Amino acid sequence: FAGGVESLDYEVIENYAYREEQAQRSKFWVPYYVMLKWLFSLLIGVGTGLAAIFINLAVENFSGWKYAATFAIIQHSYFVGFFVYIVFNLALVFSSVYIVTNFAPAAAGSGIPEIKGYLNGVDTHGILLFRTLVGKIFGSIGSVGGGLALGKEGPLVHTGACIASLLGQGGSAKYHLSSRWVRIFESDRDRRDLVTCGCAAGVAAAFRAPVGGVLFALEEVTSWWRSHLMWRVFFTSAVVAVVVRSAMNWCKSGKCGHFGSGGFIIWDISGGQEDYSYQELLPMAIIGVIGGLLGALFNQLTLYITKWRRTYLHKKGKRVKFYCSKDNEYNDLATIFFNTQDDAIRNLFSAKTFHEYSAQSLITFLVMFYSLAVVTFGTAVPAGQFVPGIMIGSTYGRLVGMFVVKFYKKLNVEEGTYALLGAASFLGGSMRMTVSLCVIMVEITNNLKLLPLIMLVLLISKAVGDFFNEGLYEVQAQLRGIPLLDSRPKQVMRNMSAKDACKNQKVVSLPRVSRIVDIISVLRSNKHNGFPVVDRGQNGESLVIGLILRSHLLVLLQSKVDFQNSPFPCGPGILNRHNTSDFVKPASSKGKSIDDIHLTEDELGLYLDLAPFLNPSPYIVPEDMSLAKVYNLFRQLGLRHIFVVPRPSHVVGLITRQDLLLEE
Amino acid sequence: FAGGVESLDYEVIENYAYREEQAQRSKFWVPYYVMLKWLFSLLIGVGTGLAAIFINLAVENFSGWKYAATFAIIQHSYFVGFFVYIVFNLALVFSSVYIVTNFAPAAAGSGIPEIKGYLNGVDTHGILLFRTLVGKIFGSIGSVGGGLALGKEGPLVHTGACIASLLGQGGSAKYHLSSRWVRIFESDRDRRDLVTCGCAAGVAAAFRAPVGGVLFALEEVTSWWRSHLMWRVFFTSAVVAVVVRSAMNWCKSGKCGHFGSGGFIIWDISGGQEDYSYQELLPMAIIGVIGGLLGALFNQLTLYITKWRRTYLHKKGKRVKFYCSKDNEYNDLATIFFNTQDDAIRNLFSAKTFHEYSAQSLITFLVMFYSLAVVTFGTAVPAGQFVPGIMIGSTYGRLVGMFVVKFYKKLNVEEGTYALLGAASFLGGSMRMTVSLCVIMVEITNNLKLLPLIMLVLLISKAVGDFFNEGLYEVQAQLRGIPLLDSRPKQVMRNMSAKDACKNQKVVSLPRVSRIVDIISVLRSNKHNGFPVVDRGQNGESLVIGLILRSHLLVLLQSKVDFQNSPFPCGPGILNRHNTSDFVKPASSKGKSIDDIHLTEDELGLYLDLAPFLNPSPYIVPEDMSLAKVYNLFRQLGLRHIFVVPRPSHVVGLITRQDLLLEE
Numbered sequence A, B: 001f002a003g004g005v006e007s008l009d010y011e012v013i014e015n016y017a018y019r020e021e022q023a024q025r026s027k028f029w030v031p032y033y034v035m036l037k038w039l040f041s042l043l044i045g046v047g048t049g050l051a052a053i054f055i056n057l058a059v060e061n062f063s064g065w066k067y068a069a070t071f072a073i074i075q076h077s078y079f080v081g082f083f084v085y086i087v088f089n090l091a092l093v094f095s096s097v098y099i100v101t102n103f104a105p106a107a108a109g110s111g112i113p114e115i116k117g118y119l120n121g122v123d124t125h126g127i128l129l130f131r132t133l134v135g136k137i138f139g140s141i142g143s144v145g146g147g148l149a150l151g152k153e154g155p156l157v158h159t160g161a162c163i164a165s166l167l168g169q170g171g172s173a174k175y176h177l178s179s180r181w182v183r184i185f186e187s188d189r190d191r192r193d194l195v196t197c198g199c200a201a202g203v204a205a206a207f208r209a210p211v212g213g214v215l216f217a218l219e220e221v222t223s224w225w226r227s228h229l230m231w232r233v234f235f236t237s238a239v240v241a242v243v244v245r246s247a248m249n250w251c252k253s254g255k256c257g258h259f260g261s262g263g264f265i266i267w268d269i270s271g272g273q274e275d276y277s278y279q280e281l282l283p284m285a286i287i288g289v290i291g292g293l294l295g296a297l298f299n300q301l302t303l304y305i306t307k308w309r310r311t312y313l314h315k316k317g318k319r320v321k322f323y324c325s326k327d328n329e330y331n332d333l334a335t336i337f338f339n340t341q342d343d344a345i346r347n348l349f350s351a352k353t354f355h356e357y358s359a360q361s362l363i364t365f366l367v368m369f370y371s372l373a374v375v376t377f378g379t380a381v382p383a384g385q386f387v388p389g390i391m392i393g394s395t396y397g398r399l400v401g402m403f404v405v406k407f408y409k410k411l412n413v414e415e416g417t418y419a420l421l422g423a424a425s426f427l428g429g430s431m432r433m434t435v436s437l438c439v440i441m442v443e444i445t446n447n448l449k450l451l452p453l454i455m456l457v458l459l460i461s462k463a464v465g466d467f468f469n470e471g472l473y474e475v476q477a478q479l480r481g482i483p484l485l486d487s488r489p490k491q492v493m494r495n496m497s498a499k500d501a502c503k504n505q506k507v508v509s510l511p512r513v514s515r516i517v518d519i520i521s522v523l524r525s526n527k528h529n530g531f532p533v534v535d536r537g538q539n540g541e542s543l544v545i546g547l548i549l550r551s552h553l554l555v556l557l558q559s560k561v562d563f564q565n566s567p568f569p570c571g572p573g574i575l576n577r578h579n580t581s582d583f584v585k586p587a588s589s590k591g592k593s594i595d596d597i598h599l600t601e602d603e604l605g606l607y608l609d610l611a612p613f614l615n616p617s618p619y620i621v622p623e624d625m626s627l628a629k630v631y632n633l634f635r636q637l638g639l640r641h642i643f644v645v646p647r648p649s650h651v652v653g654l655i656t657r658q659d660l661l662l663e664e
């Protein structure tokens, strides 16, 4: 994989330390654990809600100040006002670029592809750090406040995930905030659940759409899902909704400064068109097709631009970023001067406003904004694609609506409704979300009656888009070198066996009791992250006794307490000198490296018995299982290593449903 | 397991026949298959929508006739009118009981536990037959039209599942409707996806809640879920919504007879309370607690009653059923004479009607209806628990609302809103649904603003209910002997190994080339459904070469074409005399039995080479893997058999994420 990307260990490693901890647990452990899980869900909800409020208020207030200042100056001189406006915006955007490039590089972009990768099983370096969280929050305030053609929704999802992950570690390890008693969510597995909650919370906060948040996490982001997790995710979203609602009530009293309404997107079009005739289905289908085409084109263009920018950046350093962000100022200049994007969208969706926009100005706006959105995408600022997508979509949607009004004169057609459908179609054509997008659209417009129409448009735009390329997040993940595993195996895998997939491998394994120097040389000679451990059975035959992870080996080599003089197994009754938390991977994902290990000549000659530390039962598959089946196993259980083994000589037992129906 | 319940085979059996069919597929096969899948989703939607409309119209029309007739007669004689009314209801209920007991026994009850079991991996005999479908439709018309304390929602889910399954087989095999070219959904795996669509369609049709349908299928019913299935399920639900909407438009023109509004539940309370103060949260939480308590009590009482009835039935035969159904007539008599339940609920939810009901009459109604619902539950008629649950819940919800109005005098409180929350709390306390219930409530009331309140109430009622017992469907599934596997392994499994789970087993296996008489004796000597097949390797060591299913062995024994004279393997180049459809299990689930096989003495002496027919790569686990891990494997991949094998002697290869990132 690309640098900085590494798989996560979702598997429970049932080594001595783990089993001992399990055995030592008091009977209060389970209730405590459950309580803590729910407490954390609550805290994630509150934290994400507060972060969203903070970002929104900051953006709204900056816009307010900007407006007030420009307005005051413009009375005296048109030119100075314009100049101040530009300077204000540039300052905001540059501060965002500065924060991200110098302080939190992982905060650039939307963050959703990375989170998606995380929940699919690959960790990108640094995405869930405290500094990333801070960079994301302040960076998106700068970039959105500075009027770029991007939104704060994607960044909010990332923010939610960061908050969840930091809570799970009991605070940031680096800034010494971590407290011991809450650190029981140490495995990647537990952290995954928290991050899922965080994701849903982010969407719930961004759109004030709690159900949409749950569905987004479910459909778009996670790769594994259990129904009891749904309940917790749902709770988190509900908490976010309540927090945001309270804050907005509080702001109504005017305590929040300029533009104090909080700026949460809610486009209430409930006064609009409630019913539709069958004739209208054709233009609506056309909107779907347009959405699919423009969405697919958007994905493709952003792909090219990002690639081009990457090679260019490589040569010229940071200058390009500044160039791009300056470029985007045209956005505001050319279109809606003092409006925030939320207000612009509110106007586009508005009902009862026939011909408020001329077709010409809409087309101009569409072309300009589309280009700007493409160019802005992938700059070094936190950037969401929801709001630009909604802007683009609602513009051509409104265009179609105007055409329909002209054409079918007698119908009770509302252009605002068409704008909404356009927005849905563009998001569907670009992000390829379905159920979650549909629910989000319904929740932000507060109009259930349009559901079948939104569904229709989404069906079409997604199908059209899928014909051309993959969804935006998949394309972006690929670009960033995040190797996502799709939910279905590829067709070729059906005709391959597991053995075919590892045909050219020379398996590197370790004996149970290894000399330190041998271990070091194995670790140096390759980059593999897991090694089978082989032992001799009672009759001298060789036996695979488990899998040891590179990271665990490095921990053992560094701590040195387990080194022994004799080359023989240490026996089962050894004192356990480690607890599981010693082996926990730091959240920064850059764990120890073999170069950090410094051993004396004497120590190199000692031995290490690996048996207490290995994973005694990794998943195994027979060598002629088809790769498609192996893929399903790997994907659905979220594994990191699978052993391909020869056919067994006999079957010890058969497990069926009956054997798993134990009573507790 | 109990009689008539059997596991499903979700695994792909990669035997010769399968591989040959895969190889022979033209390049048009994949597009054809995809097209057919979507076509079927469409048909399922249309079919379920039409079934729902039919049931609703029939029920509404029966109620209408009943009303008209009684009203006409009552002008002359009060007593005769009353008598006619009773006779009318009894006739409907008896016809329902008659249909179910004599024609389609699998149509009794709600059907949701059985469907849930089906999607969890166990097939109950006869639940997806054509006769069950017919029985369900006409049975629920009789029982709901006859005024029993039950609804048509659960039955609609079952109806949708039946339609889906029948479509998947290309019609009912028994009634010779099956056509060859559509029968490509023959594996249990494909049928599972269709049934999931059917489920969602049922809910979507019952409540006109397409998103709720998708979520119901996702949260409550299925045990496996892939995100690309979500898209198809969503499509099906959308189709249902459109079909139902069109039919209702058509009915508005008065072509549908009495009560022609179609009778789909839509309780529009959008005129009601939009906002709430924090003081109101306490009474709302109390509603949640009441819901949890009454719901848990409901589950417990229905459990006892069903148990009691079962033993009683055992002695007295069918009479009990008649008795029970007569008993339920009190429902209508005592409460809402001529109203359908939908109308009663509409009244309870209605806003702006302070003190329309006296507290006393509500309490009386609550007690009576609760008892009736408990008694009716589990009679031999198709019965849904949604509508009774909503009735019960909204009654006590309204009671609390009346109390709140009295107590906090100044607030703008609507009793209808409290009724709605009560309904949500009872359903949450009894069925323990969360996200899906929430969305369904929002969709049927058409009021998004209440979402946080519904969430709060559901959180509390589910938590309270969970404290006492399991959800209604789980309790019922247990009663009916459907062994559902929970999504999490039991705690004890963490300390057990795979070997422990099959400690007392003497594995029954077959040699690769077996004598017919040996096969027969193995099949007769036990009831196992799968057998490991063992062969000798090149050096004479024994090798497990796969798993053969009992059902496949029976097919082979019956067809006889593969019998051979020599006791040696038939070689790889054999002519394949079977295609996969020969091995397809009939949907009736009662496959062949060993007693159906009749062989001559000569044939018994012949041999059969099992190699071409077995599953060459069943999933295997090493014997000391913890049972919790085995459970996860079994549950998440939907398996039927897992081989527990000794530790491997060496590792042939290691598969990691990198090896699965093939380009196509």
Ligand SMILES: Nc1ncnc2c1ncn2[C@@H]1O[C@H](COP(=O)(O)OP(=O)(O)OP(=O)(O)O)[C@@H](O)[C@H]1O
Pocket: A001, A005, A006, A007, A008, A502, A505, A506, A507, A508, A509, A527, A528, A529, A530, A531, A532, A640, B654, B655, B656, B657, B658, B659
């Ligand atoms: N012990 C080993 N012996 C031989 N080949 C191995 C061994 N471990 C891994 N490989 C192979 O080397 C390649 C890279 O292995 P690696 O362990 O880096 O996994 P990965 O897919 O890169 O995921 P990650 O490094 O994030 O865990 C894979 O093709 C894998 O099959």
Ligand SMILES: Nc1ncnc2c1ncn2[C@@H]1O[C@H](COP(=O)(O)OP(=O)(O)OP(=O)(O)O)[C@@H](O)[C@H]1O
Pocket: A654, A655, A656, A657, A658, A659, B001, B005, B006, B007, B008, B502, B505, B506, B507, B508, B509, B527, B528, B529, B530, B531, B532, B640
């Ligand atoms: N070939 C076999 N040899 C020994 N024991 C077996 C064999 N097959 C199954 N068993 C054991 O017998 C019991 C019942 O097996 P059976 O095959 O009937 O499975 P089941 O759990 O009842 O599910 P189903 O019958 O629906 O497939 C289980 O405990 C299983 O472990």
Ligand SMILES: [Mg+2]
Pocket: A001, A527, A528, A529
């Ligand atoms: Mg690697």
Ligand SMILES: [Mg+2]
Pocket: B001, B527, B528, B529
């Ligand atoms: Mg059995």
